[in-house]
Amino acid sequence: MTNNQLSKINKLKMKPFKKLTSILATIVLGFVLFAFSPAGKVYLTHTGHIWFFAGTAMEDVNANNYQVAANLNPSTGEMAYSVLVKGFEFRRALMQEHFNENYMESDKYPKSTFKGKISDISKVDFDKNGTYNVNVSGDLSMHGVTKTVSSPGTITVSADSVHAKSTFKIALKDYNITVPSVVKDKISETVQIHVDVAYSKK
Amino acid sequence: MPVLGTAQSNMLDQLDSGVAPATDYTTATFKSTRVVNAQSVENLSEGVLDVRIDHRFGPVNEGGYTFFGLDEANTRFQFDYGIKDWLQVGIGRSAVPKSYGGNIKLKFLRQSTGKVNMPISLVYNLFTNVDALNYTGPRNNDFSNRLSYVHQIVIGRKFSENFSLELIPTLIHANLVELSTQKNDQYAMGIAMRQKISKRVSINLEYFYLYPTLSVTDAFTNSLSLGMDIETGGHVFQIFLTNSLAMNENDVITDRSENWLKGGIHLGFNISRVFTTYKPKHNSI
Numbered sequence: 001m002t003n004n005q006l007s008k009i010n011k012l013k014m015k016p017f018k019k020l021t022s023i024l025a026t027i028v029l030g031f032v033l034f035a036f037s038p039a040g041k042v043y044l045t046h047t048g049h050i051w052f053f054a055g056t057a058m059e060d061v062n063a064n065n066y067q068v069a070a071n072l073n074p075s076t077g078e079m080a081y082s083v084l085v086k087g088f089e090f091r092r093a094l095m096q097e098h099f100n101e102n103y104m105e106s107d108k109y110p111k112s113t114f115k116g117k118i119s120d121i122s123k124v125d126f127d128k129n130g131t132y133n134v135n136v137s138g139d140l141s142m143h144g145v146t147k148t149v150s151s152p153g154t155i156t157v158s159a160d161s162v163h164a165k166s167t168f169k170i171a172l173k174d175y176n177i178t179v180p181s182v183v184k185d186k187i188s189e190t191v192q193i194h195v196d197v198a199y200s201k202k
Numbered sequence: 203m204p205v206l207g208t209a210q211s212n213m214l215d216q217l218d219s220g221v222a223p224a225t226d227y228t229t230a231t232f233k234s235t236r237v238v239n240a241q242s243v244e245n246l247s248e249g250v251l252d253v254r255i256d257h258r259f260g261p262v263n264e265g266g267y268t269f270f271g272l273d274e275a276n277t278r279f280q281f282d283y284g285i286k287d288w289l290q291v292g293i294g295r296s297a298v299p300k301s302y303g304g305n306i307k308l309k310f311l312r313q314s315t316g317k318v319n320m321p322i323s324l325v326y327n328l329f330t331n332v333d334a335l336n337y338t339g340p341r342n343n344d345f346s347n348r349l350s351y352v353h354q355i356v357i358g359r360k361f362s363e364n365f366s367l368e369l370i371p372t373l374i375h376a377n378l379v380e381l382s383t384q385k386n387d388q389y390a391m392g393i394a395m396r397q398k399i400s401k402r403v404s405i406n407l408e409y410f411y412l413y414p415t416l417s418v419t420d421a422f423t424n425s426l427s428l429g430m431d432i433e434t435g436g437h438v439f440q441i442f443l444t445n446s447l448a449m450n451e452n453d454v455i456t457d458r459s460e461n462w463l464k465g466g467i468h469l470g471f472n473i474s475r476v477f478t479t480y481k482p483k484h485n486s487i
Contacts, residue, residue, distance in 0.1 A: 042216065067224075069217045080213035086226065092478040093247030098433075101230045102401045107363050110226070115214050180402070182434055 043072045043162055043199035050083055052193045054172075059186035061095065063088040070197045072164065077121030079136070079164075081114040081195070103177050104143055112142035114149075124155050126201075131156045136166060145175045153195070162199045167192065228313040231323060231360040232368075234438045234474050235282060235290070235307075237394040237408045238427035239446060239454045243323040243358035243368055245309045246284030248482040254280040254294075256472045258447050263465030271468060278449040296450050303450055305329040313359060325356040331452045339380075347378040350452040354392075364398040372410070374452050389413040390455045402433040406442070410455045423466075425459045440472040 048068030055061035065087045072079040085106035090096040100106040116138015118124075124132045137150030153166030169190050172179060179187045232242035235252065246252055256278040260271030268274060280294035288309040295302045311324035329352040337343045351374070358368030370392030379386055394408040410425045429442025445459040445466050460466020 042213075044217075071213055071217055073213065078213050080217050082214065082217045084224065086229075087224075091481050093250055094476050094478070097229055102433075105363075113214055 041074065043074060043201070045070050045197060045199045048081070048195070048197035050081070050193065050195050052088075052191050054188050054191040056186055056188050060091070061187055063090045063096070063099065065089070068195075068197060070164075070199070072118075072162065072199055074121070074124070074126045074162070077118035077134075079114075079116060079118065079138075081197075083112045085110055085112055085142075103179075109142065109144050112140070114138055114140045116149075118153075118155075124157065126157055126162065129158050140170070143175045143177055147174050160201050162201060164195070164197045164199070166195045169193070223316045225314050225318040226316040228315075228323070228360050231313065231358050231366045232394075232396050232406075233404060233431045233433055234440060234472070236440075236472065237368075237396070237406050238429045238440065238442050238444060238470070238472070239425065239449060239451065240370055240392050240394050240408045240410070241307065241325065241327045241354060241356050241451075242394065243309075243325050243356050245288065245290045245307055245325065246282055246476070248284050248287050249478060249480045250284045251477045251479055252280075252282040252292075252474055253477070254278075254282065254472055254474050256280065256449050256470070258444065258449065258468045258470040260468065261447075261460055261465065262467045262469070263460075276447055276449065294450070296448065298447060299450075299453065300334040301331055301450050301453075302334060303329060303331040322357055322359045325358075327354040327356060328352070329354075329451050331450050341378065350374065350376040352451045352455070354451075366396040368392075368394050370394065370410075372451075372455060374456055376452070376456075385415045388415055388456055392455075396431070404431045405429070406431060406440075412455055423459045423461050425454050426462060427470075429470075438472075438474045440474070442470050443467050444470050 046069045047066060048070045049064065049066050050068050051062060051064040053062045065083055067084065067087045069082040070080065085104045086100055088096070088099065090099065116136055118134045118136050120134050123134060132155045134153055134155055135150065136153050137148065139146050140149045147170075149168060149170065151166050151168035153164060156163040156165070169192050171190050173189065179189065232244050235242055235244050235246060258276045260268050260274040262270045264271050276296065276298040278294055278296040280292060282290055282292035284290050290307040291304070292307070293302070293304045305327060307325060307327045309323070309325050311320055311322060313323045314320045331350045331352070333348040333350070337348075341347060353373040353375075354370050356368055356370050358366060360366045372390040372392060374388045374390065376386055390410050390412045392408065392410045394406065396404050396406050398404040406429045408425075408427045408429075412422060412424055414422065423445065425444070425446040427442050427444035427446065429440055429444075432439045432441070445462050445468070446454045447460075447468055448454050448457055
């Protein structure tokens with residue numbers, strides 16, 4: 001037998017073994033990728049900012065909440081927000097009390113939540129800095145009522161954070177919140193909600 | 203790939219699981235810093251000024267000549283201010299009996315659930331009354347003789363969204379009493395409650411029991427008031443029926459009130475208007 005023939009035989013003998021290793025390697029690598037790749041990671045924060053404006057020309061009614069819990073799955077675009085209603089801070093203590101007691105009934109409904117999805121998450125490259133326009137839709141639950149909302153928003157990717165922003169409007173009556181006629185000219189029937197959440201990439 | 207809905211619920215569950223439980227302070231145990239005459243467990247928030255104008259009309263049993271008491275009225279002006287969420291000071295002036303006074307109200311405990319679980323709210327109130335009537339008695343007309351002090355501990359709890367109750371153990375000290383048989387120190391127990399009947403309206407009841415001392419020689423009538431709180435934006439309007447004409451606590455509790463059953467009932471109201479002088483940097487609620 002020549003050297004050449006010998007090597008051919010060796011190659012033939014090696015083939016089935018090589019195939020098995022490569023399959024195993026793929027499976028192992030697949031698991032590793034699934035567990036550790038950025039695609040499986042969920043971004044999280046507990047210090048998101050949500051504020052709203054519900055006033056009119058007569059009265060400035062607005063409040064801020066800086067303790068918003070939020071997460072975002074960058075591979076699927078799924079996202080959720082959870083807000084303690086009592087965490088909204090008003091300019092006036094009495095306004096805050098009314099907001100909790102008369103409008104949001106925060107003892108009965110302590111939390112407002114949103115769970116939804118960014119439909120065009122594929123547009124966003126989480127490894128490349130920049131601002132991406134996206135669309136979000138999902139279920140907003142507050143005051144015991146769940147309604148579907150959808151809104152455009154932006155995702156700004158930077159080296160160490162992902163910043164999600166959106167502004168949308170809701171109608172108070174959709175959530176069974178009634179404004180008494182005495183203050184009709186001070187409280188708007190539609191409320192503008194601003195969401196500004198910075199997730200850490202780490 | 204899992205069903206979308208499930209995945210999204212998981213997203214929300216993940217959020218909640220990571221959150222440390224916060225302390226949830228109970229708010230609006232009472233709607234105002236006063237139930238009728240009694241102090242409630244509520245303090246004004248930091249930077250809030252409460253301007254109160256209180257009226258008590260004459261007794262109903264005066265009949266038609268004074269239009270059932272409505273021709274005449276006792277008035278009190280009261281200015282309360284929240285220096286801190288736990289510290290409130292106030293000054294006031296009553297027409298009948300001519301007196302002025304100041305109080306300091308300290309909040310020691312706040313009812314809460316969650317991280318800190320506290321079943322009650324507790325407030326200490328010290329009211330100092332200065333009698334401003336012309337003095338005709340036999341003694342020297344010293345300023346110190348005109349002073350009376352009311353020490354109160356207000357212990358309250360909001361039992362449900364609609365029902366709140368408080369107890370008010372009280373010590374009243376008068377520097378000078380009219381008769382030698384009277385005691386300078388007197389003890390009383392107040393009880394007050396609030397029942398909400400709609401989002402903005404509640405029914406309030408308040409009663410003071412004066413522990414009988416030698417000063418109470420004949421049948422004494424304690425102060426009993428039944429009222430309603432109506433809330434409209436920045437105002438709380440309190441309207442009630444009471445057998446006490448006075449509004450300064452020392453007289454409400456120790457001075458003989460009139461008899462409800464004999465028509466010794468005064469229509470009264472408190473108007474409270476709050477002003478936010480500044481917004482504190484960190485809102486504690």
